[in-house]
Amino acid sequence: MSDMMHSSAFHYQALTPDLILDAIESLGIYPETGLLALNSYENRVYQFRSDRQQRYVVKFYRPERWSDAQIQEEHDFSAELAEQEIPIATPEIIDGRSLHHYQGYRFALFPSMGGRAFEVDNLDQLEEVGRFIGRIHQYAKCKPFQYRETLSVQLLGDESLQWLKASGHVPPGLETAYFTIVEQVLAKSKQLWQAVDTPLIRLHGDLHPSNILWTPDGPGFVDLDDAKMGPAVQDLWMMLAGDASAQRLQLEVLLESYEEFCQFDARQLKLIEPLRAMRMIHYNAWLSRRWEDPAFPMNFPWYAEEKYWEQQILGFKEQLAKLDEPPLSLLPQY
Structure with a gap:
């Protein structure tokens, strides 16, 4: 566990804005706006609008934390819940896949879910x-x-x-x-x-x-x-x-x-x-x-x-x- 945890800490250094854009464009999605970093420390998550005026969130998974099978099971669970009409963020299926790979990184693309903060005291x-x-x-x-x-x-x-x-x-x-x-x-x-x-x-x-x-x-x-x-x-x-x-x-x-x-x-x-x-x-x-x-x-x-x-x-x-x-x-x- 120790080696895995420490080695994974350095992988984000190579995740440059150009690499992020290239990864997104490899799916045939072309950002029109810049990348807005969202509040996530475990993974790297960015919001953008495509040239088709659709808002997306792209999520780059922390290297070496989960296996492909574990991430895919997460995606499949969200898709199952969405089929039950549960309002849950579910990754886009592109070329038959929800989990994508680009230059050593694994990532997924989600439709942006707009909304305000949930008021727990409401x-x-x-x-x-x-x-x-x-x-x-x-x-x-x-x-x-x-x-x-x-x-x-x-x-x-x-x-x-x-x-x-x-x-x-x-x-x-x-x-x-x-x-x-x-x-x-x-x-x-x-x-x-x-x-x-x-x-x-x-x-x-x-x-x-x-x-x-x-x-x-x-x-x-x-x-x-x-x-x-x-x-x-x-x-x-x-x-x-x-x-x-x-x-x-x-x-x-x-x-x-x-x-x-x-x-x-x-x-x-x-x-x-x-x-x-x-x-x-x-x-x-x-x-x-x-x-x-x-x-x-x-x-x-x-x-x-x-x-x-x-x-x-x-x-x-x-x-x-x-x-x-x-x-x-x-x-x-x-």
Whole structure:
């Protein structure tokens, strides 16, 4: 893993504007405007308008992260959902393919999905999002992924902790305090995770509010890059924000509309805080893994400061306390 993660960091240096344009033109699509870089650090994503006045988004996948089979499975899943009339960003099929290769890069072309930010505190919007997530999950249950990863404590937790210990990115004076609290959080998360035996289904995998656009017709879902097998609650918990009462109201709205199409296993509510804990660990490791990509020190300079790690230690202490609290629930229904 180490060699793969570090070698992949350098590949974007060759992804020049001329190469991007040549790759797009190799598909018979000719940009009329310049390339507008969109907010993506893991991949490289650009929006443009073609000479036929169509708006597109081109996505260049981070080299060596996913196999062709994993990317194709992501594309096929989005196409299946689109056939179910789910409003989801789906790559164009050109010459019978959705995944294209150009000078060592893999890329896909998507029709641009216009829209404004999804307002997670807007209960009407949240209700509609819950309805569509229910439809996605009801369909997703029909078969498993064959090539995509499975969400687990080992994948997000153990592997991330192992990477961080070997990375040298945690300041020496804070290593003991940081790794002690992270190990405690991870141990508690494992305990709670193992106590919930629930089916795993195909997921969007990274369904935070920024991956939902609000279009004139309602929600539009984007970025299946982290699609994986896992518990349904993974596609729900990142919608919850605010204090416990606010989250309880949001959860009630989400699940009431979700269950119009798909039954929810209420035991999975116990996984929300373990999932949050693992996301925190994984995020620290993700920044470390990508640090040799020049875009990361430029956009996340605070990662190299002791103050950041002190804040992380405090955050993990607070998360450990949350793991000991009763899980979010909706009584008496749940």
